Amino acid sequence: MSAPEQISSTMGAFIALIKRDLMLSYRHRNELLNPLLFFVIVVTLFPLGVSPEKQLLQTMAPGVIWVAALLAAMLSLDTLFKSDYEDGTLEQMMLSPHSNAVLVLAKIISHWLVTGVPIILMAPLLGLFMFLPWDGIAALMLTLLLGTPVLSLVGAIGMALTLGLNRGGMLLSLLVLPLYIPVLIFSASAVDASMAGLDINGQLYFLGALLVLSITLAPLAAATSLKISVE
Amino acid sequence: MSAPEQISSTMGAFIALIKRDLMLSYRHRNELLNPLLFFVIVVTLFPLGVSPEKQLLQTMAPGVIWVAALLAAMLSLDTLFKSDYEDGTLEQMMLSPHSNAVLVLAKIISHWLVTGVPIILMAPLLGLFMFLPWDGIAALMLTLLLGTPVLSLVGAIGMALTLGLNRGGMLLSLLVLPLYIPVLIFSASAVDASMAGLDINGQLYFLGALLVLSITLAPLAAATSLKISVE
Amino acid sequence: MSPSEFFHMGGYAVYVWSSYGLALVLLGWVLISPVFTKKSIIKELKMKYRQQERQRQEDSR
Amino acid sequence: MTDAAAGLHLKSISCTRGYRDLFTGLDFRLCPGQALRVEGKNGSGKTSLLRIMAGLAQPLEGEVLWQGRKIHHSESDYFQNLLFLGHRAAIKFELTAIENLCMAKSLHGSKSENGIEEALYQVGLYGFEEIPCAQLSAGQKRRVALAQLFLTRAKCWILDEPYTSLDVNAVAMLEKLFTQHIDNGGMLVITSHQPITLQAGEQHRLVLPKTRLERLE
Amino acid sequence: MTDAAAGLHLKSISCTRGYRDLFTGLDFRLCPGQALRVEGKNGSGKTSLLRIMAGLAQPLEGEVLWQGRKIHHSESDYFQNLLFLGHRAAIKFELTAIENLCMAKSLHGSKSENGIEEALYQVGLYGFEEIPCAQLSAGQKRRVALAQLFLTRAKCWILDEPYTSLDVNAVAMLEKLFTQHIDNGGMLVITSHQPITLQAGEQHRLVLPKTRLERLE
Amino acid sequence: MKLPAIVHKFSSPKNFYTMSGKMIPWFMWSFLITLFAGLYYGLFVAPPDYQQGESYRIMYIHVPAAWMSMFIYMVMAISASVGLIWRIKTADLMASVSAPIGAAFTFLALVTGSLWGKPMWGTYWVWDARLTSELILLFLYLGFIALQAAIEDPRNAARAGAVLLIVGVVNIPIIHYSVEWWSTLHQGATVGKFDKPSMHISMLIPLLVMATSFKLYYAASVLMRARGEILRREQNTRWVKEVVENESK
Numbered sequence A, B: 001m002s003a004p005e006q007i008s009s010t011m012g013a014f015i016a017l018i019k020r021d022l023m024l025s026y027r028h029r030n031e032l033l034n035p036l037l038f039f040v041i042v043v044t045l046f047p048l049g050v051s052p053e054k055q056l057l058q059t060m061a062p063g064v065i066w067v068a069a070l071l072a073a074m075l076s077l078d079t080l081f082k083s084d085y086e087d088g089t090l091e092q093m094m095l096s097p098h099s100n101a102v103l104v105l106a107k108i109i110s111h112w113l114v115t116g117v118p119i120i121l122m123a124p125l126l127g128l129f130m131f132l133p134w135d136g137i138a139a140l141m142l143t144l145l146l147g148t149p150v151l152s153l154v155g156a157i158g159m160a161l162t163l164g165l166n167r168g169g170m171l172l173s174l175l176v177l178p179l180y181i182p183v184l185i186f187s188a189s190a191v192d193a194s195m196a197g198l199d200i201n202g203q204l205y206f207l208g209a210l211l212v213l214s215i216t217l218a219p220l221a222a223a224t225s226l227k228i229s230v231e
Numbered sequence C: 001m002s003p004s005e006f007f008h009m010g011g012y013a014v015y016v017w018s019s020y021g022l023a024l025v026l027l028g029w030v031l032i033s034p035v036f037t038k039k040s041i042i043k044e045l046k047m048k049y050r051q052q053e054r055q056r057q058e059d060s061r
Numbered sequence D, E: 001m002t003d004a005a006a007g008l009h010l011k012s013i014s015c016t017r018g019y020r021d022l023f024t025g026l027d028f029r030l031c032p033g034q035a036l037r038v039e040g041k042n043g044s045g046k047t048s049l050l051r052i053m054a055g056l057a058q059p060l061e062g063e064v065l066w067q068g069r070k071i072h073h074s075e076s077d078y079f080q081n082l083l084f085l086g087h088r089a090a091i092k093f094e095l096t097a098i099e100n101l102c103m104a105k106s107l108h109g110s111k112s113e114n115g116i117e118e119a120l121y122q123v124g125l126y127g128f129e130e131i132p133c134a135q136l137s138a139g140q141k142r143r144v145a146l147a148q149l150f151l152t153r154a155k156c157w158i159l160d161e162p163y164t165s166l167d168v169n170a171v172a173m174l175e176k177l178f179t180q181h182i183d184n185g186g187m188l189v190i191t192s193h194q195p196i197t198l199q200a201g202e203q204h205r206l207v208l209p210k211t212r213l214e215r216l217e
Numbered sequence F: 001m002k003l004p005a006i007v008h009k010f011s012s013p014k015n016f017y018t019m020s021g022k023m024i025p026w027f028m029w030s031f032l033i034t035l036f037a038g039l040y041y042g043l044f045v046a047p048p049d050y051q052q053g054e055s056y057r058i059m060y061i062h063v064p065a066a067w068m069s070m071f072i073y074m075v076m077a078i079s080a081s082v083g084l085i086w087r088i089k090t091a092d093l094m095a096s097v098s099a100p101i102g103a104a105f106t107f108l109a110l111v112t113g114s115l116w117g118k119p120m121w122g123t124y125w126v127w128d129a130r131l132t133s134e135l136i137l138l139f140l141y142l143g144f145i146a147l148q149a150a151i152e153d154p155r156n157a158a159r160a161g162a163v164l165l166i167v168g169v170v171n172i173p174i175i176h177y178s179v180e181w182w183s184t185l186h187q188g189a190t191v192g193k194f195d196k197p198s199m200h201i202s203m204l205i206p207l208l209v210m211a212t213s214f215k216l217y218y219a220a221s222v223l224m225r226a227r228g229e230i231l232r233r234e235q236n237t238r239w240v241k242e243v244v245e246n247e248s249k
């Protein structure tokens, strides 16, 4: 195959993979909603477990919502490569003539579309529920928009590393959470700052830099790890 | 086989099953620590996401620690029947001449031993870390002692129901969390009350009653659901 | 400086000595433990090689 | 027991899967000392039938009797006498062969631990007893599962494609075992797409989906 | 291409798994129009060898060459000409047969969607195209995976126990296909514990673990 | 890029085993000498701090340990990359056996830091950037160790571990510069500024001696660990058989 032909065929596989993953999620419609439901449930546990007081909830809101988003993203990673690994599809992906990193990126993108995006859309409602002011909600959505893709990308590396391991689920959290923590800290502090009327550009730049870094590195790292896991 | 012989043979299977499950956990030594690590990590996320202020942390502590324990217990359910289901062991359990409820109870007990107990033992440290006073820590441990078995028992029912379903993980949380909420509310309020120097017998009685109820009912319910899932 | 003054560390004895104590125990253990590990590996391997030898003799028979 | 009710009795069993009728009105009686070979093309319903016989699935119509009683009423008695091995081998990859068989034994209600190494030796896994099963090849894993056949005292064996992944030696060894089992008054239900040659006993052949039943030899 | 470097070349391959030596110094050259049957007892290393040939595992020593270049240097070219089917079928249970094959096709770099229904018809799944694969029998699932053989233009087929769960018709159909493939200058590496009868081409047999190589016919 | 063959030959496990056997005693003795010198100067000779009194003596454990925690991580990341790119077994080995030592130093830095924090800041722990990122470093070490333990095949374990280590390198500059990037409770750089050292020379010298001592400790300890692990990994080779057979009971 000539080079441009090769590229267009890789693009074809890229799109086919995204389409297939979305179709799979659609077939599991009830599970499509699951990370979202988990997100909602975790957030609602706090007024129950801690206290329904308005002042306290408002203080806790940015942190709690972000922790919930983080946990939801982390737990939904399970659907990222696991089933492909178990039924041998991943082997076939590694054997395909296309760049593995591109295929991995396709999978990460469709994962973000079905987990990250619903969380972003749901966040304002939960913000209101936790008495967050409008400024805070806007900052929350911005940080989620920049942060959730990072969670999917970094999570993909962790997932790829722990894939071959029996019951690697919890090892995954050990690997991935430390890398998630910077995202959490910066995002929550951005929301806090915006509520106090401060400037949040610094935090947003940091999140943006993380996003760019992880978009360039994560597919490669994940593809490498997948190769190891398949072996 | 005569009746007493049958009983002693069932006891044998009961003990063998607990032994095997503990052995499996031991083989995965690093995963033995995983629910515990998850518990620790979730709790440590809060000072990061919300605020490291002593006063605020102390107020949040009972709720946060209990929510973390609840999530850790819930996520570790995955190890309860899943692998047995996938490799066909569950079929063999259902075909064994012993009472299925007894076998299920064995599995639940070993699950609690490797997830619940470490959480209970770890809780005081996290309590100190969140500036909980000694009274609060004592109440926390009591509620965990009564509450975590309930989490394992009730979780087993949910797990058994969602087993056959592909990627049932998230559906599980939907089924199980509403049943976990009473445990959460009563336990957290018990810890709060003890910190305020109040009496917590009421809450402890309630938790005890829940425990007795779920010990008698859950194995039966889970065994029945498993039969359906296997089919 | 008297010994008791020295051990008292100007009132910070608990903090200072527990730091030094922990360092001693932890680093000591990290240094010593590979000796045991190596011994057990050698024992294990000796057994394995002996077994292999036996297997080979059986096969050739 | 050789009375009229002995053995496994299928009474006008019908089975439908996903709106597709597989077979209807299947009647058959398997007595001690008999073997039944279930045959048919891919998707003809062999696995479905075997799972119904083992009580793992409910037939659409009809019932399965053991010693004259419905299997769901005589569960414990039936299950003490049943050994079912399906497509999935029920082998824990993290455990060694010995540990796996120990568990299988106590699940089936026999307690003594001796014989396990002997059984592993019989299925040709000498030297692999103490290795986690994850590190065994496809055929070796199947052999671990099949070692149960050397341990059990169950009368009724229901085996779904036991020859999968096995090499010729293993197949020959199994066939000898089956012949012995039937000679000793056991019952055997088996499917396989490979030829099966048993030396002894009364053999029946059931071809699905026609539910045509014939006696061999 | 029929020059000296054509085909798949194994250069003194050694393989160890879990501290167990499987084979050492295996040398072999598979040219267009040739078939290689890998045989051996359970656990002799057939699957391990096939995975090394497909580039899914690294040999302990030695290297695998495709058209004279290491496969990890000519990845894209080799993988365009390779079709590997292992113990696991790479079939998504939630998707229909057509959707599964669509995906497989675009992973392998061919774009056209026609031919899929034709291929399913060839493997005898007429009427099952639109059903989620979860509802297919063991053999039907394997057939979906094998339908890829009718779609691919890959020159080198590496198949690990393709006959698993297949009935006799399906096996016959596959053997016809293999014969055709070799006649057209394709290459085939295959393992099976069942007998394989190919009508044409140059056939080699490799018996593990002795790495004894012989030419058939 | 290709490495010259001599490098591969020199770094072969067998060569490494014999060489390291000869090197260990040297490292051990120089470690012990520097250790006693450092402890003597640190505990007896150096004067008490005019602000912190005697409590600052924790520094002689805390600071070298904290430095080691970062240093060992970098050593691991670099040698794992070398192992990944050039497939050098001993490089993989160095990465995997260094991990427990690095984790121990990290843990030590955390604990001694918080023991020092109590008298200085009035609390054992605050969520400031330096402390948090050091805690993350501990988690990275633990994750690496768990990953190594979970993967059976040493080659795969090494490759997977390398990916994790390389990704985690991001954390190291964060630890180091956190005191500048965010306003924190923790001390800024006091040692690195040689033009205007903000520490008295009599306090600085024992610190540097202790730091040297810890490095030597690491060298001795990692080689000892590596030797055991080599035997396990190379157990099918003839030379290991000979070594094992010659080992007296």
Ligand code: HEM
Residues within 6 Å of the ligand: F059, F062, F063, F066, F067, F109, F110, F111, F112, F113, F114, F115, F116, F117, F118, F120, F121, F124, F125, F130, F131, F134, F135, F175, F176, F177, F186, F187, F188, F189, F190, F191, F192
């Ligand atoms: C748990 C608490 C603490 C942790 C995790 C911690 C961690 C660290 C780390 C990682 C470094 C090395 C930084 C680098 O080289 O870039 C360091 C250096 C240092 N720490 Fe701490 N530390 C803690 C508490 C303290 C306290 C309470 C003090 C004193 C009041 C202190 C004083 C120092 C000093 C003087 C240095 C050397 C700074 C330099 O010259 O680079 N630390 N610490």
Ligand SMILES: Nc1ncnc2c1ncn2[C@@H]1O[C@H](COP(=O)(O)OP(=O)(O)OP(=O)(O)O)[C@@H](O)[C@H]1O
Residues within 6 Å of the ligand: D134, D135, D136, D137, D138, D139, D140, D165, E017, E018, E020, E022, E040, E041, E042, E043, E044, E045, E046, E047, E048, E049
């Ligand atoms: N993951 C693994 N780790 C360690 N050893 C393994 C692993 N998988 C297989 N082995 C060992 O490698 C040997 C060869 O296995 P392989 O799967 O290649 O055999 P095979 O010839 O395909 O056998 P079968 O006919 O049973 O499929 C076996 O002895 C097995 O014990």
Ligand SMILES: Nc1ncnc2c1ncn2[C@@H]1O[C@H](COP(=O)(O)OP(=O)(O)OP(=O)(O)O)[C@@H](O)[C@H]1O
Residues within 6 Å of the ligand: D017, D018, D020, D022, D040, D041, D042, D043, D044, D045, D046, D047, D048, D049, E134, E135, E136, E137, E138, E139, E140, E165
């Ligand atoms: N879970 C299911 N839901 C709906 N239909 C199913 C399901 N499983 C199997 N079927 C259908 O039932 C029929 C019989 O399947 P079964 O597994 O019993 O066949 P089999 O004779 O064992 O075939 P094989 O030889 O391929 O193993 C098939 O046509 C299949 O499509």
Ligand SMILES: [Mg+2]
Residues within 6 Å of the ligand: D046, D047, D048, D160, E137, E138, E139
């Ligand atoms: Mg079947």
Ligand SMILES: [Mg+2]
Residues within 6 Å of the ligand: D137, D138, D139, E046, E047, E048, E160
């Ligand atoms: Mg195989």
